[in-house]
Amino acid sequence: MSDIQAATAEEQxxxxxxxxxxxAKRDKPRSLAADAWADLRRNKIFWVAAVLVVIIVTMxxxxxxxxxxxxxxxxxSRQHSGPxxxxxxxxxxxxxxxxxxTIYGARASVxxxxxxxxxxxxxxxxxxxxxxxxxxxxxxxxxxxxxxxxGVPFLLAAIVxxxxxxxDPQNNGVVAVIVTLGVLGWTSAARIMRSSVIAAKNxxxxxxxxxxxxxxxxxxxxxxxxxxxASFIVVLTILLGINIASEATLSFLGIGLxxxxxxxxxxxxxxxxxxxxxxxxxIWPSVFLAVTVLAFIMLGDAVRDAFDPKLx
Amino acid sequence: xxxYIVRRLLxxxxxxxxxxxxxxxxxxxxxxxxxQALAGERPITQNVRQVLTERYHLDDPFLTQYWYYMKGLLTxxxxxxxxxxxxxxxxxxAWPTTIRLALMAIIIAATVAIVAxxxxxxxxxxxxxxxxxxxxxxxxxxxxxxxxxxxxxxxxIKLGWFPPTxxxxxxxxxxxxPALVLGSLVVATELxxxxxxxxxxxxxxxxxxxxxxxxxxxxxxGVHVLRNSLIPVITLIGVDIGQLxxxxxxxxxVFNIPGxxxxxxxxxRTEDGxxxxxxxxxxxxxxxxxxxxVDLLYAALDPRIRYE
Numbered sequence: 001m002s003d004i005q006a007a008t009a010e011e012q013x014x015x016x017x018x019x020x021x022x023x024a025k026r027d028k029p030r031s032l033a034a035d036a037w038a039d040l041r042r043n044k045i046f047w048v049a050a051v052l053v054v055i056i057v058t059m060x061x062x063x064x065x066x067x068x069x070x071x072x073x074x075x076x077s078r079q080h081s082g083p084x085x086x087x088x089x090x091x092x093x094x095x096x097x098x099x100x101x102t103i104y105g106a107r108a109s110v111x112x113x114x115x116x117x118x119x120x121x122x123x124x125x126x127x128x129x130x131x132x133x134x135x136x137x138x139x140x141x142x143x144x145x146x147x148x149x150x151g152v153p154f155l156l157a158a159i160v161x162x163x164x165x166x167x168d169p170q171n172n173g174v175v176a177v178i179v180t181l182g183v184l185g186w187t188s189a190a191r192i193m194r195s196s197v198i199a200a201k202n203x204x205x206x207x208x209x210x211x212x213x214x215x216x217x218x219x220x221x222x223x224x225x226x227x228x229x230a231s232f233i234v235v236l237t238i239l240l241g242i243n244i245a246s247e248a249t250l251s252f253l254g255i256g257l258x259x260x261x262x263x264x265x266x267x268x269x270x271x272x273x274x275x276x277x278x279x280x281x282x283i284w285p286s287v288f289l290a291v292t293v294l295a296f297i298m299l300g301d302a303v304r305d306a307f308d309p310k311l312x
Numbered sequence: 313x314x315x316y317i318v319r320r321l322l323x324x325x326x327x328x329x330x331x332x333x334x335x336x337x338x339x340x341x342x343x344x345x346x347x348q349a350l351a352g353e354r355p356i357t358q359n360v361r362q363v364l365t366e367r368y369h370l371d372d373p374f375l376t377q378y379w380y381y382m383k384g385l386l387t388x389x390x391x392x393x394x395x396x397x398x399x400x401x402x403x404x405x406a407w408p409t410t411i412r413l414a415l416m417a418i419i420i421a422a423t424v425a426i427v428a429x430x431x432x433x434x435x436x437x438x439x440x441x442x443x444x445x446x447x448x449x450x451x452x453x454x455x456x457x458x459x460x461x462x463x464x465x466x467x468x469i470k471l472g473w474f475p476p477t478x479x480x481x482x483x484x485x486x487x488x489x490p491a492l493v494l495g496s497l498v499v500a501t502e503l504x505x506x507x508x509x510x511x512x513x514x515x516x517x518x519x520x521x522x523x524x525x526x527x528x529x530x531x532x533x534g535v536h537v538l539r540n541s542l543i544p545v546i547t548l549i550g551v552d553i554g555q556l557x558x559x560x561x562x563x564x565x566v567f568n569i570p571g572x573x574x575x576x577x578x579x580x581r582t583e584d585g586x587x588x589x590x591x592x593x594x595x596x597x598x599x600x601x602x603x604x605x606v607d608l609l610y611a612a613l614d615p616r617i618r619y620e
Contacts, residue, residue, distance in 0.1 A: 153557050155557070
């Protein structure tokens with residue numbers, strides 16, 4: 001997972017000459033967010049990604065807008081039969097409507113992706129903020145702990161953790177996957193947060209606020225956090241895409257979602273053995289999964305370009 | 313340099329204990345009756361229960377159990393799987409295939425990444441550069457669970473260019489497609505890093521000096537730029553070993569390659585706890601050692617960096 005962040009962080013935009021602004025003088029001084037938004041609005045990749053993300057999220061929340069078929073209504077007699085009526089993609093091994101199941105599969109991906117990223121964000125924020133702000137031994141202990149978590153290859157740790165968390169066969173494993181991905185994915189976000197907090201806390205405005213008598217809580221929340229959160233949010237956006245891919249991988253391996261859960265990872269794994277006879281149940285969930293991950297990573301890329309002041 | 317090595321080793325020891333402890337605690341702490349799990353539905357006599365409890369130290373406190381586990385790990389005894397086979401034996405059988413696959417993947421990925429990365433680093437903003445950037449973005453977004461089955465379907469089954477599955481003791485050609493899939497996991501990152509560092513080094517003072525001395529373009533790029541640009545890429549290849557391990561689990565399963573990942577996948581599916589922990593522990597150790605070696609190599613390659 002961290003490779004994507006490394007890749008995107010290493011990349012520099014081509015040094016395109018900034019367009020001369022005719023109304024530069026009339027512009028009011030803009031905040032970082034307003035500036036970033038102005039940048040984003042001109043970015044085509046951002047719009048493509050945003051439209052895709054909106055479609056996918058709509059699909060996750062209201063799957064019935066896209067299909068009226070019941071994804072759980074499977075009839076074995078329709079096994080591997082071709083497209084009919086509303087079942088555009090035909091039927092799978094169990095005789096389920098592939099189109100309906102692919103549409104309904106968005107929910108698990110988005111749900112797991114968003115919640116796991118939020119969990120990672122909370123953990124990363126707490127770790128990064130306290131390591132960066134308090135420094136000294138707090139930083140040493142927390143940084144070593146981050147090193148240990150980073151020292152374990154992500155998927156291997158996820159296999160063990162997800163297996164441990166989802167021992168109840170009644171449960172479809174959503175919570176277990178969210179916790180697994182959330183608990184393992186926060187490290188790079190914490191590191192980014194830590195370094196931007198360290199950079200922000202030595203600024204003059206923080207010293208000024210401290211001299212005016214602001215306590216640590218106020219300093220952190222009102223002064224340091226707003227000025228150091230940009231790159232943290234960017235990392236989280238990219239993490240969202242990675243988490244969706246990881247959910248599919250875990251489900252594919254049989255330790256993610258299970259039971260009667262509908263997930264692209266499960267669909268790919270189940271279609272695998274029959275791929276010679278019926279490739280469509282494999283192809284469509286794969287395409288949807290790839291496009292979803294691509295959309296979120298493109299969004300993260302665009303947001304990073306807009307927010308990272310070094311790249312301007 | 314010596315102090316750096318010592319500090320790095322101490323850090324690794326800490327990480328090693330931390331990681332194995334987390335792993336062990338996750339799998340074995342507070343588990344339900346493992347003896348009953350071993351026996352399944354059948355009843356167990358008191359005698360058997362007692363023998364098993366003693367053999368596996370189930371009555372001892374958690375830390376003592378961890379100690380026994382560590383002793384096993386450090387003396388090369390990784391325990392036995394639930395099917396009764398020694399995990400070290402299974403490892404020894406599975407390794408050659410996986411190493412062959414991983415080496416092929418690393419070499420393919422590194423070659424493609426370095427060649428394409430250098431070209432797009434030199435010609436920034438060209439069509440080639442833009443196309444590679446878009447391609448790397450697409451490859452980065454293709455999860456291995458999508459890439460492996462689709463490649464198998466398209467190139468193995470529909471087009472028939474490669475054998476769709478490999479089977480026991482695969483040769484070079486049979487492993488080519490899985491190695492390409494596995495390599496594509498890491499190629500995008502490596503390519504982007506090569507591109508950035510080539511572009512950066514092209515602007516540096518020593519390149520200007522070399523040009524001013526009248527050296528040919530080939531020599532400036534081939535010797536001066538390339539050597540300095542490869543340093544971050546080599547570190548990255550070390551970190552990527554973790555990615556490759558994860559990718560190998562899915563790839564080996566999809567292409568039916570009897571390697572480490574294949575065994576691990578089967579262990580997960582058959583709920584074989586000891587096998588999973590044993591394999592994962594070994595993989596974690598390998599990951600830590602490789603990263604240590606790469607870090608040392610990094611220090612040796614780049615004399616500008618002082619580790620104090």
